[in-house]
Amino acid sequence: MSQIQAPITQDVLTIPRKLPEGARNLVGLTRPQLRDALIEIGTPEKQAKMRVNQLWQWIYHWGVRDFALMTNLAKDFRAKLADNFVIDLPEIVSKNVSADGTRKYLVKIAGGHEVEVVYIPETDRGTLCVSSQVGCTLTCSFCHTGTQKLVRNLTPGEIVGQIMLVRDDLGEWPAPGTGTGENGPRLLSNIVLMGMGEPLYNFEGVRDAMKIAMDGEGIALSRRRITLSTSGVVPEIARAAEEIGCMLAVSFHATTDEVRNKLVPINKRWNIETLLDALREYPRLSNSERITFEYVMLKDVNDSDEDARRLVRLIKGIPAKINLIPFNEWPGSPYERSDWSRIEAFADIVHKAGYASPIRTPRGEDIMAACGQLKSATERARKSRAQIAAETGS
Ligand code: SAH
Ligand code: SF4
Numbered sequence: 001m002s003q004i005q006a007p008i009t010q011d012v013l014t015i016p017r018k019l020p021e022g023a024r025n026l027v028g029l030t031r032p033q034l035r036d037a038l039i040e041i042g043t044p045e046k047q048a049k050m051r052v053n054q055l056w057q058w059i060y061h062w063g064v065r066d067f068a069l070m071t072n073l074a075k076d077f078r079a080k081l082a083d084n085f086v087i088d089l090p091e092i093v094s095k096n097v098s099a100d101g102t103r104k105y106l107v108k109i110a111g112g113h114e115v116e117v118v119y120i121p122e123t124d125r126g127t128l129c130v131s132s133q134v135g136c137t138l139t140c141s142f143c144h145t146g147t148q149k150l151v152r153n154l155t156p157g158e159i160v161g162q163i164m165l166v167r168d169d170l171g172e173w174p175a176p177g178t179g180t181g182e183n184g185p186r187l188l189s190n191i192v193l194m195g196m197g198e199p200l201y202n203f204e205g206v207r208d209a210m211k212i213a214m215d216g217e218g219i220a221l222s223r224r225r226i227t228l229s230t231s232g233v234v235p236e237i238a239r240a241a242e243e244i245g246c247m248l249a250v251s252f253h254a255t256t257d258e259v260r261n262k263l264v265p266i267n268k269r270w271n272i273e274t275l276l277d278a279l280r281e282y283p284r285l286s287n288s289e290r291i292t293f294e295y296v297m298l299k300d301v302n303d304s305d306e307d308a309r310r311l312v313r314l315i316k317g318i319p320a321k322i323n324l325i326p327f328n329e330w331p332g333s334p335y336e337r338s339d340w341s342r343i344e345a346f347a348d349i350v351h352k353a354g355y356a357s358p359i360r361t362p363r364g365e366d367i368m369a370a371c372g373q374l375k376s377a378t379e380r381a382r383k384s385r386a387q388i389a390a391e392t393g394s
Pocket of ligand 2: 136137138139140143144145146147195196197198231251
């Protein structure tokens with residue numbers, strides 16, 4: 001029998017870290033960058049590649065933060081590393097646990113800004129929803145993050161750091177010395193770039209972080225377990241296929257340009273047809289099977305049978321799955337969630353046309369951890385409902 005639990009809020013006390021003056025953080029460096037950093041402190045070029053491998057495993061595979069514990073490195077080399085470098089993660093400011101087990105973390109990054117990270121446990125896997133920016137340049141009218149201005153892009157270290165922090169909290173680092181590779185079922189088994197921000201507007205940061213996440217000697221998650229969600233930054237889609245190669249989700253949300261212009265304003269720059277052309281190329285370029293179309297169900301806006309039929313016609317020929325997301329309301333949001341029967345009728349039409357059309361179960365709603373509800377508490381440049389309506393013409 002399941003027991004109903006009240007949400008728990010917990011302030012996590014982190015010990016203030018004192019970093020050696022001028023020390024460089026190794027977290028988030030690419031392999032070539034790490035190699036150069038080691039050569040700069042006097043590591044002979046011939047040894048550099050092996051040292052990169054060793055450090056990489058300690059940092060990303062076993063989750064060790066103290067150079068002194070890296071026992072396969074010579075003592076004087078460990079001391080030199082400690083003099084010059086740190087292994088530093090963002091700080092967890094608070095953790096909220098929903099009645100359904102979803103965990104929302106507020107994470108503080110350099111400069112005092114905050115981003116949210118959400119861990120969603122399921123029976124056979126656990127998905128981490130990672131943020132790529134503080135705020136967002138785009139202004140999708142149904143999205144809470146969209147009411148917040150972009151503050152800055154996250155660095156690769158801050159992006160991969162979110163994964164590392166949550167692995168700490170889940171107690172999920174393999175014991176030092178145990179082999180690299182997939183290592184059996186994981187609590188944190190999937191990553192979705194569906195937190196705050198538009199990942200393709202922080203291309204290099206996201207790419208370098210995901211390369212670490214996918215590296216067999218690093219976090220070692222297969223590229224099929226990583227999904228990047230974009231609102232439709234068309235020129236970067238082919239590049240994402242070539243340089244990242246993970247799974248792609250697209251925030252589609254409407255079946256006419258008129259409606260999509262209002263919901264996802266980037267559509268005014270790259271419309272549905274242009275977006276679909278780019279998506280058609282993605283599976284071939286990235287060698288991935290299918291694209292996820294995300295479709296937020298907004299009452300009387302985009303949820304009619306006609307919309308469902310148009311959607312099926314539009315995506316014809318693209319290997320796809322359609323994720324129907326019941327709209328998650330946030331304070332002041334200008335839309336309502338479609339009725340359940342409407343969502344099911346919509347799903348049915350899409351399903352009968354031969355596409356998987358799962359309806360996403362809202363998770364973590366009691367702690368405002370659901371999709372699109374994430375917003376930094378530090379940045380309170382909120383727009384009112386009236387302002388949003390004026391801008392979107394809705
Ligand atoms: N910027 C990227 C990724 C972050 S948003 C993008 O737009 O794809 C992650 C997903 O949550 C997107 O599909 C977005 O459209 C959806 N979303 C945003 N606000 C939402 C809300 N209030 N309810 C349900 N889904 C929402
Ligand atoms: Fe930005 Fe995505 Fe929200 Fe649109 S839906 S405002 S792109 S985070």
